[in-house]
Amino acid sequence: xxxxxxxSKIYHPNVQSLADVSLDINQGEFVSIVGTSxxxxxxxxxxxxxxxxxxxxxxxxxxxxxxxxxxxxVPFLRRQIGTVFQDFKLLPKKTxxxxxxxxxxxxxxxxxxxxxxxxQVLKIVGLDEKLRRYPKQLSGGEQQRVVIARxxxxxxxxxxxxxxxxxxxxxxxxxxxxxxxxxxxxGTTVVLVTHNRDVVNELRKRVITLSDGRVTSDxxxxxxxxx
Amino acid sequence: xxxxxxxxxxxxxxxxxxxxxxxxxxxxxxVLSLALASVNLLVGLNVLMRNAxxxxxxxxxxxxxxxxxxxxxxxxxxxxxxxGLPQVKQADLLSSDEALKVFxxxxxxxxxxxxALDELDDNPLGATLRIKARKTADYxxxxxTLKNPQFADSIESKTYDDHADTIANVQRVAxxxxxxGSILIAVFALIGILIVxxxxxxxxxxQREEIGIMRLVGASSFFVRAPFVIQxxxxxxxxxxxxxxxxxxxxxxxxxxxxxxxxxADPGLRSFFSSNAALLILIEGGxxxxxVGATSWLAAxxxxxx
Numbered sequence: 408x409x410x411x412x413x414x415s416k417i418y419h420p421n422v423q424s425l426a427d428v429s430l431d432i433n434q435g436e437f438v439s440i441v442g443t444s445x446x447x448x449x450x451x452x453x454x455x456x457x458x459x460x461x462x463x464x465x466x467x468x469x470x471x472x473x474x475x476x477x478x479x480x481v482p483f484l485r486r487q488i489g490t491v492f493q494d495f496k497l498l499p500k501k502t503x504x505x506x507x508x509x510x511x512x513x514x515x516x517x518x519x520x521x522x523x524x525x526x527q528v529l530k531i532v533g534l535d536e537k538l539r540r541y542p543k544q545l546s547g548g549e550q551q552r553v554v555i556a557r558x559x560x561x562x563x564x565x566x567x568x569x570x571x572x573x574x575x576x577x578x579x580x581x582x583x584x585x586x587x588x589x590x591x592x593x594g595t596t597v598v599l600v601t602h603n604r605d606v607v608n609e610l611r612k613r614v615i616t617l618s619d620g621r622v623t624s625d626x627x628x629x630x631x632x633x634x
Numbered sequence: 635x636x637x638x639x640x641x642x643x644x645x646x647x648x649x650x651x652x653x654x655x656x657x658x659x660x661x662x663x664x665v666l667s668l669a670l671a672s673v674n675l676l677v678g679l680n681v682l683m684r685n686a687x688x689x690x691x692x693x694x695x696x697x698x699x700x701x702x703x704x705x706x707x708x709x710x711x712x713x714x715x716x717x718g719l720p721q722v723k724q725a726d727l728l729s730s731d732e733a734l735k736v737f738x739x740x741x742x743x744x745x746x747x748x749x750a751l752d753e754l755d756d757n758p759l760g761a762t763l764r765i766k767a768r769k770t771a772d773y774x775x776x777x778x779t780l781k782n783p784q785f786a787d788s789i790e791s792k793t794y795d796d797h798a799d800t801i802a803n804v805q806r807v808a809x810x811x812x813x814x815g816s817i818l819i820a821v822f823a824l825i826g827i828l829i830v831x832x833x834x835x836x837x838x839x840x841q842r843e844e845i846g847i848m849r850l851v852g853a854s855s856f857f858v859r860a861p862f863v864i865q866x867x868x869x870x871x872x873x874x875x876x877x878x879x880x881x882x883x884x885x886x887x888x889x890x891x892x893x894x895x896x897x898x899a900d901p902g903l904r905s906f907f908s909s910n911a912a913l914l915i916l917i918e919g920g921x922x923x924x925x926v927g928a929t930s931w932l933a934a935x936x937x938x939x940x
Contacts, residue, residue, distance in 0.1 A: 456850070479855070486852035496847045500654040512643050513853035515636050557851060 408434040408564065408596050409455065414464035416450050416620075424450040426620040428464070432598065434564065437591045439599045439607045441631055442617035448600045451617070452569045455598070456488055457481045469564050486514050489558025489566040489595075493573035495550045497542040497557075503529065504538040507557045514561065528556040532586060548579025555586055566590060569600040580606065607631040644857065648864035651841075658837055659869060665833045666873035666926070667880070669826035670918055674881045676822050677914075678888070678903055680815030685902040686895075687807050691770050693897075697793040698780060700760040702730065704788035709761045712785045716765055719779065721772035726764045733759040760790060830922065831929050834866055838933040845937040855938050862934045866926035874919045881907055 409432040416425040425447045432438050442448050453459040454466060457476050465474040473484055490496075497506050504525055511521045529535045532552040542550050551571055558566055568587060572580040584606055591597045601607060607614055607630065614629025615622060624632060652659050700709050709727065717725040728736060734757045741747045751758075767773050780789065838845075841862075848858045885903035892901040907914070 482849070482852045482854045485850060490850060496843075496850060498844055498847055500650070500844070509848075509853075510851040513848065513851060513857050515640055517636075517639065561852070 408432055408436070408469060409598070410465075410467040411454075412465045412467075414454065414461045414466060416447075416454065416459065417462040424620050425454075425461075428617075428620070428622055430615060430622060430625065432596060434596055435591070435594050437588070437597045437599070437610065437612040439601060439610060439612060439614045439629070440617060441600075441602060441607055441614060443602070445619075446617040447620040448602075448617055449569060450620075452567055452598075452600050455565075455567055456490055457484055482513070486510075486561045487563055487565070489555075489561065489563040491551065491554050491558055491566065491568040491571045493570035495542070495547075495554050495574075497550060497553055499542055501541075502538065503534060503540050503542070503545070503553050506542070506553055507560055510557050510560050524560055525556075528559045529553075531559065531589075532556045546579070547575050548582055551575060551579070551583050552586065555583070555590070559590065563595065565596045565598060567598045567600075570602070571599070572601065572603055572606060584610070604631040640857070644860045645864060647861040648868065651861055651865045652868065655837075655841070658840060659865075662833050662837050663869050663873050663876065666830055666870060666922065667876045669829050670873060670877040670922065671880055673819060673822050673826055673918065674877060674907075674914075675884075676815065676819045678881070678885060678907075680811065680819065681903060681906045682888070682892070682901055683807070683811035683815065687811060689896050689899050692899075694770060694773075696765045696767075696773060696776060698763040698765065699790045699792070700763070700788050701790045702756075702758065702760040704760055706761070708785065708788055709763070712788075713763055715782075715785075716763065716776070716779070719776065721767055721769070721775055722765060723768045724766040728762040728764070730757050730759050730761055733762045736762075827925060830925055834926055834929040835933045838862060838930060838937070842937040845934060849938060855935070858938060859931050859934045862930040863927045866930035867923045870919070870922045870926045874915065874922065877918075878911075878915070 409430075411428050411430050414425055414428045415423065417423050428447075428451070440448050440451060450459065454461055455468065457473055460476075461474060465472060467473070468484070469487065471484070476484060498509065501509060507525045507528060508521050511524065516524075526535060526538070529538055532555055534549060534552055534556065537545065537549065542553065545553065551574075554571075555566075566587065571587070572583055575583060580603070587597050587599065588610075599606075599610075611628050613625070613627050614631070616624040616629075616632060698712075700712075706729075713725055713727040716722055734751075737759060738748065738751070765776060767776055777792065780786070780792065845858055882904070885907050889901050889903050895901075
């Protein structure tokens, strides 16, 4: 599903964020990418959604080589990868319904389809009662669920979650991880970038550890090994 | 079908942006309106100065006083001769009796002069020829023509010498007003463009995060930019309407206030703006919409990179 071959990312003037990273993530996997601050986790996430381009190496997602993806192709890539971020990134002036619907509108989906899908995904994340609310009227956990709903509307092959529980308390963290597991159970590949030791250890899923921009360990049923 | 539905969504997003960022939009409209109003203020001032010069020009004429004993046939011949000149707009001849009547009417409140007139047995005034030129620059030529020996001996005096300086001043003011006014309007238009450019940039800067989010969920550059462009053009249209109302009532007020200064003549602001409304709307509205639209497109593009 995701193939990285000898990927390096060097920021100007000479800051190496990723060094010769090669890895494969298969369809339907749930992979946690862990590491300390500055290990290169977020750079890796940015490369996967083409927010950055690699300095060297190649990246393939679902058979599509996005290494030198053109700017006008980026929206099509992003419709195939659902993204969830620590800071939610919701449109503050749109309601819950509108935020989720917006992801479909930009793709030119017909209104009837939008009216069908949006309530469905909001039901999956448990927010079907709050669709007329604005993001600031929701708790952190609820906002993150809106983000997950938004990422689901395109039925993406991959969900990329970069520190999705970073701003949440333990209860909400549990809810969000359960939701991601539920999505994964339907066959969607989930890439979870996190430094939450408890979450990683409880998951008992594949763990890739990054350190100084390099992959230092990759275990099928891994644990959070950083001290 | 897809294009129609996308267009509808773009317009809806633009309208939503306006209503949900209403204070920002009000501030933007105010700045746009003030920029437009300042340009129109200068256009109006230019018109007022031009019309003031024209009013003074209209008041300028040359009066030729014939001698009391001047042959009436010669006076009439002088009138026809002057009237035939292409530089002359109008020539009115008053007989000595009519001239006396006008003189009495003009000095009706001056009993001293009227008493002095009554003391005289005869009408002391000769025929009077009032000449109005098409342009003030034509007066010197007309005056030269009146030196024709055929008429010169019958002329008692001419008033042009009294007006010569006024005429020269009016010509200078009219020409300077035209040049200086045009430069000032150009400078104000340039300042207006810079203000509008920065206002739109600031307005979009405040929405940079939203632009990033739109990109994140897969919006194309066009889908992100188009609502901002439409929003900008809509705000430009609202500003144009507000400025139109301001200019109309401002011109009405100014016309009434300046009536005395123009000796009862129409200062001409309202008539200028109404007769040139289509052209002004086309130039000012078109430029503003183009400027705001292009700035919105470029400013939104700056935040599309990610």
